[in-house]
Amino acid sequence: MAIEVRIPTILRNLTDGAKAVEGKGGSLDELFSDLDARHPGLRDRLVDEKGLRRFVNVYLNDEDVRFLGGLDTQVADGDTVTVLPAVAGG
Amino acid sequence: MRYESLLDSVGHTPLVGLPRLSPSPEVRLWAKLEDRNPTGSIKDRPALWMVQKAEKDGLLTPGCTILEPTSGNTGISLAMAAKLKGYRIICVMPENTSEERRQLLRMWGAEIISSPAAGGSNEAVRVAKGLAAEHPDWVMLYQYGNEANALAHYESTGPELLEDLPTITHFVAGLGTTGTLMGTGRFLREHVPGIKIVAAEPRYGDLVYGLRNIDEGFVPELYDPSVLTTRFSVTSGDALRRTRQLLEEEGIFAGISTGASLHAALGMAAKAVKAGERADIAFPVADGGWKYLSTGAYHGTLDEAEAALEGQLWA
Numbered sequence: 001m002a003i004e005v006r007i008p009t010i011l012r013n014l015t016d017g018a019k020a021v022e023g024k025g026g027s028l029d030e031l032f033s034d035l036d037a038r039h040p041g042l043r044d045r046l047v048d049e050k051g052l053r054r055f056v057n058v059y060l061n062d063e064d065v066r067f068l069g070g071l072d073t074q075v076a077d078g079d080t081v082t083v084l085p086a087v088a089g090g
Numbered sequence: 091m092r093y094e095s096l097l098d099s100v101g102h103t104p105l106v107g108l109p110r111l112s113p114s115p116e117v118r119l120w121a122k123l124e125d126r127n128p129t130g131s132i133k134d135r136p137a138l139w140m141v142q143k144a145e146k147d148g149l150l151t152p153g154c155t156i157l158e159p160t161s162g163n164t165g166i167s168l169a170m171a172a173k174l175k176g177y178r179i180i181c182v183m184p185e186n187t188s189e190e191r192r193q194l195l196r197m198w199g200a201e202i203i204s205s206p207a208a209g210g211s212n213e214a215v216r217v218a219k220g221l222a223a224e225h226p227d228w229v230m231l232y233q234y235g236n237e238a239n240a241l242a243h244y245e246s247t248g249p250e251l252l253e254d255l256p257t258i259t260h261f262v263a264g265l266g267t268t269g270t271l272m273g274t275g276r277f278l279r280e281h282v283p284g285i286k287i288v289a290a291e292p293r294y295g296d297l298v299y300g301l302r303n304i305d306e307g308f309v310p311e312l313y314d315p316s317v318l319t320t321r322f323s324v325t326s327g328d329a330l331r332r333t334r335q336l337l338e339e340e341g342i343f344a345g346i347s348t349g350a351s352l353h354a355a356l357g358m359a360a361k362a363v364k365a366g367e368r369a370d371i372a373f374p375v376a377d378g379g380w381k382y383l384s385t386g387a388y389h390g391t392l393d394e395a396e397a398a399l400e401g402q403l404w405a
Contacts, residue, residue: 008296008299008304009296009299010299010304011304045304053304053305054307054309055304055305055306055307055308055309056304056307057323059322059323062322062323062324062325063320063321063322063323064289064291064320064321064322064323066315066321067315067318067319067320067321068320082293082323084293084299084323085299085304085307086307086308086309087209087210087211087212087294087298087299087307087308
């Protein structure tokens, strides 16, 4: 088992076109670092020195990680992480 | 109930219990029927508040042109108000919104400028901002950043909910401009200790998120995350399934964004049951299902409906 990470269209150039990739780690931070080892540059598109980038939304099993613990959010095998760009509604 | 005019009848919508969807007598769900507003959606509230504020500030004067980026409901509400008050209105709308919305906008006298489907409402906002710069005499009320949008809910939706449901523990609503959650959420937080304010954000197919740089995303100026307890991303499939469930079990014919709110509300209800806590969970039926009939949301299998909805904006 691993953690499934769903990648938005605009970042699939970093995953050889894959819509979802797998990774491991105990926190979101570790998971992104693990992914970056196989998909160099991915972490930098999601995270800056202040944490998650402003227009990047990350969901752990559909819940926004900004309300869970940000990059320190605990993740485990079997979880699904979804990365999406921020869009407008209304 | 009697009102002096249609505009005066905005709000004061019924709150109905959902006995079949509620998991237990201690954990109850409530739907606020915002489709009972004059143009059939919750957006009549912010539209009226924004127009009245602009009039009061002297921005809107007789003969003015209103410009607004909108995926539909706000535009329809503004068009109704504009017709009654004598303004011209131009709506910038993504081309992947339902045909019903376009027809309704034209019925109430709005002119429509289409923005590209890819990028969704982000593109409509960008196009509208460009037009506003070219036409300084046009008045863009700008629902994403207009405090009167949130204030409408702070002054009407919130107080109505508290009056009808003093035991409220959760308020769940769709996240678009964020106005409903910001305004209602702030009011309820001031009056109900420990209340949980929960956002249900629509998750679309890949097309809607566009191919542009991730640094060009959009967060409405009104958004203040400190008002929220948490925020869920709800897929089209889950939203559709719950929309149908609401019709099947409670007889309420709602639009698809309401299904997304119900999905998050049921998630919070399950948590309350598990924790052994009582809960009164309210969410708005933001609009009725009428405007989405052509999307195929209500007939055929769920998979067919989901496929038909791919690439369309449903909230």
